[in-house]
Amino acid sequence: MTGQSSVRRGGAFLVVLALLAVAVTLVAGCTAGTENGTPTQGDGVSGTLSVTGSTTVLPIAQLAAEAFMAENSGADIQVSGGGSSVGVQAVGEGTAGIGMASRDLKDAEKEKYPDLVKHTVAIDGIAVIVNPQNTVERLTVEQIRGIYNGTYTNWNQVGGSDQQIVVVGRDSASGTREYFQESVMQGEDFVGTQLEKNSNGAVAQTIAQTPGAVGYVGLGYLDDTVKGLSVDVNGNAVAPTIETVKAGTYPISREVFMFTKGEATGLAKAYIDFILSPDGQAIVEEEGFVRVD
Structure with a gap:
């Protein structure tokens, strides 16, 4: 009887281990964040992102941030104005993740911040x-x-x-x-x-x-x-x-832009991808801009 009890206990232990493994896998699948900077299917994106610059682009950025955060409760996107020059400088100096501009980069800015990448989000x-x-x-x-x-x-x-x-x-x-x-x-x-x-x-x-x-x-x-x-x-x-x-x-x-330092990754990429999606471009149009999709 003792041998049979030990077998039963061992079998039960293996079943528990198997169930735990399945549970861990399910939880990981539901809570994974990003993979190579791109949100995985069905996952929320988390983190904090500062977006600053052009007051022309500001209404798009604010409404898109609200819609994006409604779908991604772990994301905190902080949007502010100040003008295109402020946005370019902020992203170039690394004090903001995205700089908004209603113009292209000046030659001096291209020289000072050679790694800035331009993303056209609307026509205005x-x-x-x-x-x-x-x-x-x-x-x-x-x-x-x-x-x-x-x-x-x-x-x-x-x-x-x-x-x-x-x-x-x-x-x-x-x-x-x-x-x-x-x-x-x-x-x-x-x-x-x-x-x-x-x-x-x-x-x-x-x-x-x-x-x-x-x-x-x-x-x-x-x-x-x-x-x-x-x-x-x-x-x-x-x-x-x-x-x-x-x-x-x-x-x-003219076109209006969002700039990132290098190619957009993580939360910044997910946010810009949302603006360029059909839902994001609907916001662009609602705010009186011409969509680019």
Whole structure:
């Protein structure tokens, strides 16, 4: 009997070991994190990621972070603005995992941070905006340039009422300002009386509160508190919309980016992959940008 009991105890012990092995395997399969920087199927991604830079890209980054964290409870993605130059410097110096920019890298930045990798996340139009009380509906690119270089100082010079033009733009950290100066101003200096704001939101708010003001913002910042002017292209008024940017008929548009130091890995890769997925690109479109998928 003793021998039979020992056999039974040994057999039971082996069964317990087998069950434990199965349980460990199941738990590992359910809780594995990432493999070579890419989330494994059905797994959550964990860790902390800092994303900073362009206020143009900011709405995409924030909403995408919220949606991503809702699906990955172990992930903590912290998003902040500051401007494209801030984003490039932060990711280049390693103080942020992702730097947002509404312009490409400057030559000096490419030299200083040669290992930055660019990820195009959307296409954005830049809308020239005025107060809703303004009677002007459209301007040529040449007239917009004339307003911003100081040639025109009164709205009656470009088809509007007798009212002083209050020029509002972005500060030197802004990628939108960089693009606007290259594309619209053709490298010319801005008028010295220009009011410089540190975000798209601040520009829009100033325009909404100032009847004679003019500014420029990303399409995602258009709402009923401001009026987006059409751009006169060879006699045709082209409104700043997703459709016209997508069709290539709206003349003031560009790609917007997220930069990583080296190829994206881990949480940064998973987050960018989400933005480029159909769900992420739906957020891009909802925020007034043109999708790139």
